[in-house]
Amino acid sequence: MAKIIPFKAVRPTRDKVSLVASRSYQTYTKAEREARLDYNPFSFLHIVNPGYKYDKEITGIQRYQLVKNRYQEFKEDDVFVQDDKTCFYIYKIIDRDGQVFNGIVAAASAEDYEKNIIKKHEDTIEYREHIFKNYLKTVGFNAEPVLLTYPDNDKIFSVIEKVQQERAEFEFTTTYKDTHYLWLLDGDSDLETLTKSFNEMPSLYIADGHHRSASSYLLYKDLKQNNPSHNGTEPYNYFMSFLIPESELKIYAFNRHIKDLNGLSKEEFLIQLDAEYRIENRGKTAYQPTTKHHFTMYLDGEFYSLYLRKSNYKFNTSLDALDSQLLYKTILEPILGIEDPRNDLRIHYSNGKGDIINIKNAVDSGEYAVGFGMVAITIDELKQIADDGLKMPPKSTFIEPKLRSGVTIYEF
Structure with missing residues (x-):
């Protein structure tokens, strides 16, 4: 056909x-x-x-x-x-x-x-x-x-x-x-x-x-x-x-770099984040996620691993299970105030083909306050989203x- x-x-x-x-x-x-x-x-x-x-x-x-x-x-x-x-x-x-x-x-x-x-x-x-x-x-x-x-x-x-x-x-x-x-x-x-x-x-x-x-x-x-x-x-x-x-x-992921913490202090931000994720401070050791629903975060000179508290999040559609959508619905929008990730000037994207240290360099430059990395989506996820007539958040794939x-x- x-x-x-x-x-x-x-x-x-x-x-x-x-x-x-x-x-x-x-x-x-x-x-x-x-x-x-x-x-x-x-x-x-x-x-x-x-x-x-x-x-x-x-x-x-x-x-x-x-x-x-x-x-x-x-x-x-x-x-x-x-x-x-x-x-x-x-x-x-x-x-x-x-x-x-x-x-x-x-x-x-x-x-x-x-x-x-x-x-x-x-x-x-x-x-x-x-x-x-x-x-x-x-x-x-x-x-x-x-x-x-x-x-x-x-x-x-x-x-x-x-x-x-x-x-x-x-x-x-x-x-x-x-x-x-x-x-x-x-x-x-x-x-x-x-x-x-x-x-x-x-x-x-x-x-x-x-x-x-x-x-x-x-x-x-x-x-x-x-x-x-x-x-x-x-x-x-x-x-x-x-x-x-x-x-x-x-298929590679895109990293997210955010210019500020939406008026929150570091401690206030981490406390709000704790409601959705189990947080592990890894200090200077770079954390590269290898599993869906796990994220790396770089904040104030330190790496963190974030593990989704699945009991708090409902997977109703194929889009809900997509990590770029998950990050948006649990962190970017409700905590950091990024309502329009396509046009908001506070967010920047870099392709995740390179080393996770790229997130560190972006934040350490002083231009961004926090950075996030995730695993890449699979071809099956891409096809399922398309088959279901749904649309991914911007910069979900670098192909x-x-x-x-x-x-x-x-x-x-």
């Missing part, structure tokens, strides 16, 4: 792909962005940051039009070339830690998103959806795929494994020490096998890219409504996705892999 189709990607030439490929714009520091813009004329950052050419910050529709202009220039200069045949693109990443990700770049159905065949586990912000929809409508392409996950499937694995016996079309290593490989899959038999295998799946799940998929869906509705000749085969009926099996998805922008581009 899940529909994915091959497409004719616009791609960098083999000799320039390593120069073109970039991380998401927001992940670079200002100094990193400027260095790449100054010294790499082929970086995809030149397309998404068109004001660099004029040494001016440009926003809104004017920026979108300039993005389109820069993109067309890359095509005119043969930095980008479109494939002649429709393909699925087999994509492999080996990251600096030796983790391997194997997936398929394909076009996923906006109608499947509408029908909840493509399932969501996060809320999106409406104004951001519309901003990105207008961006897509102006530039006419998508260069960063939505990350979707599916149950492990032997037929799909066999096709991927067979294709990877051939020489990769792309093979490049980034300055992050991640190695990327891309193969083109255009054989009719293999295309049919993949298409049929996905069509037999009742659901796909968004792992990363909720705003991108929501914006693509809005674009689909907009263009469909304004096209009297709409027949369902137009490129805008789909959006570019990277589909990866559940077993290869890596890998992270693809590079500009390696495959989908035009509509």
